[in-house]
Each structure stands twice: as structure tokens, then as C-alpha cells.
Amino acid sequence: xxxxxxxxxSLIVQEGKNLTIxxxxxxxxxxxYWYKQKYGEGLIFLMxxxxxxxxxxxxxxxxxxDEKKQQSSLHITxxxxxxxxxYLCGALTTSGTYKYIFGTGTRLKVLA
Amino acid sequence: GAGVSQSPxxxxxxxxxxxxxxxxxxxxxxxxxxxxxxxxxGPEFLTYFQNEAQLDKSGLPSDRFFAERPEGxxxxxxxxxxQQEDSAVYLCASSSRTGxxxxxxxxxxGTRLTVL
Numbered sequence: 001x002x003x004x005x006x007x008x009x010s011l012i013v014q015e016g017k018n019l020t021i022x023x024x025x026x027x028x029x030x031x032x033y034w035y036k037q038k039y040g041e042g043l044i045f046l047m048x049x050x051x052x053x054x055x056x057x058x059x060x061x062x063x064x065x066d067e068k069k070q071q072s073s074l075h076i077t078x079x080x081x082x083x084x085x086x087y088l089c090g091a092l093t094t095s096g097t098y099k100y101i102f103g104t105g106t107r108l109k110v111l112a
Numbered sequence: 113g114a115g116v117s118q119s120p121x122x123x124x125x126x127x128x129x130x131x132x133x134x135x136x137x138x139x140x141x142x143x144x145x146x147x148x149x150x151x152x153x154g155p156e157f158l159t160y161f162q163n164e165a166q167l168d169k170s171g172l173p174s175d176r177f178f179a180e181r182p183e184g185x186x187x188x189x190x191x192x193x194x195q196q197e198d199s200a201v202y203l204c205a206s207s208s209r210t211g212x213x214x215x216x217x218x219x220x221x222g223t224r225l226t227v228l
Contacts, residue, residue: 004154031214042116042203042219043155050214088154090217097168098213100145102154 003027004091006103013079014111021074021106023089031092032072034063037105038085046074046087079110114138116220118204124226125194133189133223137206144187145217146179147203155203161187162211194227201225 005024013019023032031050035043047056049065049072056063060077076083086105093099117136125131137144143162147155148171157171163184172179176194181187191198201222208215 033216035219040222040224042118042221043205045216045218048216090155092214100157100160100217102147102156104152104154 003093004089004101004103006087006089006106008106009104010107010109012109012111015080016078019076019079019108021087021089021108023072023074023091023103025070025091025093027070027093027095029065029069029072029091029093030098032063032065032069033090033092034072034074035088035090036085037088043088043090076108079108081110081112084108084110116204116206116218118202118220118223120223121221122224122226124228126228127196128193130190130192131194131225133191133202133204133225135187135189135204135206135220137185137187137204138218140209141206141218142184142209142211143207143213143215143217144181145205145207146187146189147205148173149201149203149222151200158189158202191225194225196227199225199227 034046047063052067052069054065062075065072088105090102119134146158149155159179160168161181176192178190203222205217205219207217
């Protein structure tokens with residue numbers, strides 16, 4: 001589904017650099033979830049955002065949901081090789097019934 | 113167990129065979145979801161259970177796909193007469209002790225199905 005657009009699709013950064021991943025929806029989001037996935041593994045939950053303007057942080061990762069609840073960003077400060085993986089945003093939307101959708105992912109590589 | 117478990121982790125099937133994929137959700141979780149993830153793509157919703165009731169099966173790609181959760185705990189996704197396009201990772205997720213749709217979904221490691 002392309003109802004949830006992620007950018008960039010892939011990212012290569014030098015260790016220590018900051019980076020941002022964006023997730024945009026054409027519909028109002030009732031819940032926005034960030035996950036990390038390593039190849040061949042399931043999704044590891046990072047953070048959930050619900051309220052417009054909400055911001056959450058965990059270690060060096062910060063996620064924000066904009067006021068209109070249609071866009072979220074994930075920011076990693078001072079990236080490390082352990083941050084490498086695929087970052088997926090998932091969302092709960094509704095068009096009559098609840099619908100769960102995911103973006104296509106952002107592949108992050110951190111060079112030591 | 114503490115998390116969602118799935119079995120088998122890997123499955124190779126010949127085209128035309130039937131397969132059954134199992135999901136053990138987090139104990140006490142009311143909601144259970146199945147997703148299909150093709151290589152390089154995000155998960156695509158297949159079906160959703162609340163307890164033993166299958167409330168949404170709109171994502172099942174064909175009538176060859178069937179899911180059940182007879183006692184409201186363990187779930188099985190069955191694919192009949194597998195085709196090559198069924199090759200994907202099948203992810204199971206569970207959430208919520210209350211059925212709140214906004215509750216976070218916790219995912220299992222997935223079953224990688226390869227159809228030859």
C-alpha cells in the first residue's frame with residue numbers, strides 16, 4: 001500500500017551523523033507507530049504517537065507527529081552501527097472501518 | 113512466552129501444496145493480526161481477530177487463504193494450493209488486552225514461505 005509514504009527509501013550515513021526519516025499520509029492518523037526490522041526478523045516496536053504535536057524520545061531516537069496528524073518524522077542523533085536496519089512506520093487510519101497500513105520502509109546503513 | 117512466537121520460521125513448499133502457519137500471541141492479548149510482507153516492501157494487512165471472531169478478512173488475497181483462531185489464542189493461517197506469488201514472509205502480531213484498536217501491535221519473527 002502506498003497510502004503511507006516513507007522517505008528516503010534508503011540512507012547511508014557516517015557514524016556520528018544525525019539523520020531524519022519521514023512518514024506521510026494523505027489521511028488523518030489515529031495512531032502512528034515506528035518499528036525497526038532487521039533482515040529476516042520481525043518488527044521491533046520503537047514508539048507510538050497519537051496526539052497532534054506529540055513528541056517522544058528513547059535513547060537517541062526521537063519521533064514527532066505533526067499537528068494535523070498526517071506526518072511523522074523519526075530523528076536519530078549521533079548514529080551508531082547498531083542503528084542500522086529497516087525503519088517502518090505503521091498507522092491506524094479509518095475510512096468507515098479501522099485500517100492498519102505500513103510504509104515501505106527506510107533502509108539505514110551506518111558506516112563505522 | 114513473553115513475546116509473539118511463530119512456527120515454522122521457514123517453510124519451503126512445492127507449488128500446489130497446502131501449508132499451515134502457526135502464531136502464538138502474547139498471553140492475554142485479545143487482538144491478533146496476520147500480515148504478508150513481500151521482499152523489499154512493508155507488511156500488508158491480511159486479517160484480524162478479536163478473540164475467536166474474525167472481524168476483518170478483507171486483506172486475504174484469494175479464497176486459497178484461510179485463517180482461524182478457534183479458542184481465541186493460537187491462530188493458524190492456511191494457504192491451499194500454494195502458488196509462487198505466495199512466497200513472502202508472513203507476520204503475526206498481537207495487541208491489546210481490551211480490544212482498543214490504537215493499542216500497539218507486537219510482532220512475531222515471521223514465517224518465510226518459499227514456493228518452488
